[in-house]
Amino acid sequence: MLITKKDVDAIAKRRIEKLYDFALRTGDKRYIIQMERIALRMDITLPAGIKRGYCKKCKNPYRNQVVRIKKNLVTVRCPICGNIRRFQISR
Numbered sequence: 753m754l755i756t757k758k759d760v761d762a763i764a765k766r767r768i769e770k771l772y773d774f775a776l777r778t779g780d781k782r783y784i785i786q787m788e789r790i791a792l793r794m795d796i797t798l799p800a801g802i803k804r805g806y807c808k809k810c811k812n813p814y815r816n817q818v819v820r821i822k823k824n825l826v827t828v829r830c831p832i833c834g835n836i837r838r839f840q841i842s843r
């Protein structure tokens with residue numbers, strides 16, 4: 753049996769989702785770091801939902817983060833390190 757890049761990608765994506773789920777449940781940033789490492793090595797872009805679900809700076813999954821909406825901009829503040837990220841709302 754031949755293992756293609758597609759198969760490997762599917763496995764990697766499943767692992768990423770699982771790791772993200774663990775991270776949310778435990779609030780442990782080790783899962784996020786591991787998840788990022790897999791995505792980097794497998795050359796996979798993390799889904800937007802996951803990308804916005806954790807802090808880029810301290811790698812902690814967001815839990816009761818501060819969210820503000822200004823016009824078409826969403827501001828999310830990390831409760832742990834205070835890093836602020838801004839997302840644009842597309843319509």
Ligand SMILES: [Zn+2]
Nearest residue numbers: 807810830833
């Ligand atoms: Zn943070």
